[in-house]
Amino acid sequence: MRRQRRQPRQNPYRAYRGKSRWGRILSWTAGALAVLLLLLAAGAWAMFRQEWAIAGTIRRLDAPRPVYFMEIEGDYHFDAFLQQGGASSDQEVSAFLTEKISKGFYTASTTLSGTGCSVLSAQSGDGSLLWGRNFDWTGSVPIILRHVPEDGYASLSTCDFQNITGSADVLPEGVVNRMLAIAALYVPMDGVNEAGLCVADLEVNEGGMPDPDTEKPDLTVTTAIRLLLNRAATVEEALALLEQYDIHPSGGISHHLAISDAGGASVAVEFTADGFTAIPTRAATNFNLAKGDTSAGGESARTRYETLLARLERGVTSPEQVRDALSAAAQPDGAWTTQWSLVYDHAAGTASWYFGGNFDARYDFQIVQ
Numbered sequence: 001m002r003r004q005r006r007q008p009r010q011n012p013y014r015a016y017r018g019k020s021r022w023g024r025i026l027s028w029t030a031g032a033l034a035v036l037l038l039l040l041a042a043g044a045w046a047m048f049r050q051e052w053a054i055a056g057t058i059r060r061l062d063a064p065r066p067v068y069f070m071e072i073e074g075d076y077h078f079d080a081f082l083q084q085g086g087a088s089s090d091q092e093v094s095a096f097l098t099e100k101i102s103k104g105f106y107t108a109s110t111t112l113s114g115t116g117c118s119v120l121s122a123q124s125g126d127g128s129l130l131w132g133r134n135f136d137w138t139g140s141v142p143i144i145l146r147h148v149p150e151d152g153y154a155s156l157s158t159c160d161f162q163n164i165t166g167s168a169d170v171l172p173e174g175v176v177n178r179m180l181a182i183a184a185l186y187v188p189m190d191g192v193n194e195a196g197l198c199v200a201d202l203e204v205n206e207g208g209m210p211d212p213d214t215e216k217p218d219l220t221v222t223t224a225i226r227l228l229l230n231r232a233a234t235v236e237e238a239l240a241l242l243e244q245y246d247i248h249p250s251g252g253i254s255h256h257l258a259i260s261d262a263g264g265a266s267v268a269v270e271f272t273a274d275g276f277t278a279i280p281t282r283a284a285t286n287f288n289l290a291k292g293d294t295s296a297g298g299e300s301a302r303t304r305y306e307t308l309l310a311r312l313e314r315g316v317t318s319p320e321q322v323r324d325a326l327s328a329a330a331q332p333d334g335a336w337t338t339q340w341s342l343v344y345d346h347a348a349g350t351a352s353w354y355f356g357g358n359f360d361a362r363y364d365f366q367i368v369q
Contacts, residue, residue, distance in 0.1 A: 048179070050074075050076075051101060051179050051182060052179075054070065054071070054072050054076070054182050055175070055178035055179050055181065055182065056178075057069075057070050057071040057072075058070040058143075058172055058178050058181055060173075061144075061363060063355055063361070063363070064355075064356070064358070064361075065355060065356055066141055066171050067141075067142050067143075067144070067340075067353075067355055067363075068141070068142070068143045068144070068161070068171075068172050068181070069143070069144045069145075069146075069365075070143060070144075070145055070146075070172075070181060070184065071145070071146045071147075071148075072145065072146075072147050072148070072182070072185055073148045074148075074149065074150050075149045075150050075151070075152075075230075076100075076182065076185055077096075077100045078149070078185070078186075078226065078230065081096055081186075081223070082217070082227070084096075085217040085218060086217045086218040086219045086220075086223060086245065087218055087219070087220060087223065088211075088218035088220070088246065088248045089220065089248060089250075090220060090250050090251065092218075093186055093187075093220055093222075093223060097182075097183050097186060101179055101180070101182050101183065102179065116136040116137065116202075116203060116205075116285075116286055116300065116301070116331070116336040117133060117134055117135050117136050117200065117201075117202045117203070117285070117286070118133065118134040118136070118202075118283075118284070118285050118304045118305075118308060118326065118329040118330075119131075119132070119133045119134075119200045119202065119258040119283065119284045119285075120132050120133075120282060120283045120308045120311070120312060120316070120322065120325055120326075121198070121258075121260040121266035121282050121283075122282065122312060122316035122317065122321075122322060123264060123317070124317050124318060124345075124347060125317045125318075126347065127264075128262070128345070128346045128347035129196055129198070129260065129261070129262045129264070129344070129346035129347075130316065130317075130318070130319060130321075130322050130343075130344070130345060130346070131192065131198040131260050131322070131343075131344040131346075132322040132323070132325065132326045132341065132342065132343045132344070133190050133198075133200045133258070133326070133341065133342045134326050134329060134330055134331075134338050134340075134341050135158065135160075135189055135190065135200075135338070135339050135340050135341070135342075136330075136331050136336045136337060136338050136339065137160070137336055137337075137339050138168075138335060138336055138337065139162065139168030139339075140160045140161075140162055140168060140339035140340070141160060141161035141162055141168055141170070141171060141172070142158055142159070142160060142161075142339065142340050142353075142355065143158070143159045143160075143161050143172060143181060143184045144156060144157075144158055144353060144363075144365060145157050145158070145159060145184050145185065145188070146365065146367070146369075147185060147229070147230075149230050152230035152231050153193040153194050153195050153197070153229065153230060153231070153232075153233065154193065154194045154367055154368050155191050155192060155193035155194065155229040155230070155367060156191060156192055156351045156365055156367050157184075157188035157189075157190060157191030157192075157225070157226075157229060158188065158189050158190050158191065158340060158342060158353070159184035159187050159188055159189060160187075160189060160339070161181060161184070163187050163189075163222075163251075164180055164181070164183045164184065164187065165177070165180065185226065186222060186223055186226060187222040188222055188225045188226055188229065189201050189222070189225075190225075190342060191225065191229045192229075192342075192344045192351050192367065193229045193230075193232075193233075193367065194349070194367045194368050195232075195233035195234075195261075195262065196233070196261055196262025196263075196346045197228065197229065197232050197233055197234065197235075197237075197238060197259070197260075197261050197262075198258075198259065198260045198261070198344055199225050199228050199229060199238070199257060199258070199259050200257065200258045201221055201222065201225060201255055201257060202255065202256055202257070202258060202284055202285065202286055203253050203254065203255060203286050204253075204254040204255060204256050204270070204286060204287060204288055204297065205254075205286045205287060205296070205297035205298050205301060206254075206287060206288065206296045206297060207253075207254045208254055208288075209249045209253075209254035209255055209256075209271050210271060210272065210273045211248055211249060212246040212247070212248070212273070212275075213246065214246055216244060216245055216246045217244070217245055217246070218245060218246050218248060219245045219246070219247055219248070220247075220248050220249075220250045221247065221248070221249065221250045221255045221257070222250055224242065224245065224247050224257075225257070227241060227245075228241060228242075228259070233261070233262075234261045234262075234263060234265065235259050235260065235261045235263075235265035235266070235267055235278075236265070238259050238261075239259075239267075239269070239278055242269065242276060243275065247271055247276070254271075255271070256268050256269055256270045256271065256284070256288065257269040258281075258284045262346050265280075266280065266281060266282055267279060267280055267281065268281050268284045268289050270288045270289065270290050277290050282308075282309075282312050283305055283308035283309055283312065284305070285297060285301040285302075285304045285305040285308075285329075286298070286300075286301035287301050287302070287305075294306070300331065300334075300336075304329040304331075307325075307328050307329045308325060308328075308329055311324075311325040311328060312325075319343050319345045319348075319352065322343045323341070323343050323352075323354070323359055323362075324359075326341045326343070326354075326359070327341075327357075327359045330357050330359075331357075332357045337356075337357065338356070338357040339355070339356065340353055340354065340355050340356075341353065341354040341355075341357075341359070349366055349367050349368060350364055350365070350366060350367075351364075351365050351367065352364050352365075353365075
């Protein structure tokens, strides 16, 4: 039998040398690209590490409409924002966030839509704070944000992602949109903190909010809300903080703030040429209470205000009664409809959300985990 000759073992180096010139070039190119991609990935991770960590906390709630939850630990440049003098417009806030979130690669914008809302403050049978708010607008993408700053109070707040993207059709999904959602920290529409401070932004339909220009540092309405949630435990402390800043309108509309605390104080902060006026009140809608004209904000604002006062007069002493009062003042139809409702129970440390005027489906969150 003829013996089969054994094939010699191939040397990889010789095999490579045996390739054509173009084959060698392609091999070197592929290797160089692989190294470059690894370096770019490492650089991107180092540059956006904090942003990716925050974006990774975003999750969609099991709700009939798009609703999201996210968490931020640390101040995420808010102290630096205050140290630079804040911002006197939405455009300046956007410029700051573009630098911090996207490092200039894309624009992180903020703009504030009008809000036709309702707020009430009450006390439970044992004297604990109960607070509620309806946010009324057209087409919103709510994001519930739990924020735990390095030096301040933990809080839960609500942002409308539409105020970041300009469209209710854009969702905080995908890499870029998740990164953009970080701007929610700077545009809360309402919120409650662990000390029991509650703050909500409401549009003033009759207009007239001044745009001050003094030597004080600047804040827009929403960045003022973030400041209060982070650093104020009481209405008194909140007012003292607001006095230190020029507060500027956002979105080309007029605003007032409803602020309540765990001690029972509750005011509407209405901005004037000299600063602001704090009007003690248990309810607020869309007109300035200082003028005493309940019709100034329109028929809907007057009706909702009177509805809340009637409920308070009858007695609101439980979270369920706060929910029912908000349901009575909700706007199910028309140009502006109730996008979300928030009920806060200080004794339980719980904030509960209802979406789209559906008061049968409740979503509960603890301020402190």
